[in-house]
Amino acid sequence: MSGEPELVFPADDGLFEETFSAENTYRVSGQEITIRQHYCANLGVSASVWDSALHLCQFLEEESLDLSRKRIIELGGGTGLVGIVTARLGANVTITDVPSALSQIERNVECNAPVSGWPSEAPAVLPLAWGRDHASFSSSWDFVLGADIVYVPESFPLLLDTLAHLCKDGAVVFLASPMRREHGAHHFYHSLLPQKFTVELVRRDPESNISVYKATLR
Incomplete structure (x- = not known):
């Protein structure tokens, strides 16, 4: 299977037929974060702050995890919200995504630098x-963090291989996802991920249909 991001995550030409930008402020994990979202066909799903990102931040806050000096890598960062929040809480963060999304993340990182x-x-x-x-x-x-990155079944083996590599030294994975059967989320978390990881459901919001899973490499 090809690892080319444009083949794994094809552009949805009808997703954002008009190009526009929006700026929203979110208060999550005790942090006030302003995110600029640039909606266009080139960015596609990477343009938005999806609810899973907010749920993941809320979960980290509820668990009172000490993130100071922790080494964190975010997959499929999109707007950069999760990575920015954890960095403002003291973590050493690397935010990753496909090349087309990086400039949006960089702008949001710059705009949310603490005054101090x-x-x-x-x-x-x-x-x-x-x-x-x-x-x-x-x-x-x-x-290793990810929000709403489990939605393209063709990418699941690639994601699994990537997670296994990143977790060789004992990293804990937290992934937040809408549990849409049509996108294969149940299959990924209940069948594929357990092939290499010990998987635990740690947060479930029935109203939004969003779950947060914890995974550790076997």
Whole structure:
């Protein structure tokens, strides 16, 4: 299977036929974050702050995880919300996505720099094509995060290989997803991910149909 991101995540020409931008402020995990979203066919689903990102941030807040100096990598960062929040909480963060999404993430990182400076350092923003170039990334992470990245079944083997590499040194994975059967989410979490990981459902919101899963490499 090809690891080319444009083949795995094809553009949806009808998703955003008109190009426009919107700016929204979110208060999550005790942080006030302003996110600029640029809606266009080139960005597609990467343009939006999806509810799963907010649920993942809420979960991290509820768990009172100490993120200070923790090494975090976010997959499919989109707007960068999750990575920005965790960096403002003191983590050393790398936000990754396909190349077309990186400029949006970089702008949002810049716009959300704390006045007093980042507690640790500004998030790094890097391209990562699942299943193709993950080997160029370290396996020394504390947490691997992803929000609404489980929706293209063709990408699932690539995502699984990438997660396995990133978690070789013991990283804990937290993934938040809408549990849409038509997108294969149940199959990924209940059949594919358990092939290599111990998987636990740690948060479930029936109203939004969003679940957060914790996974550790076997």
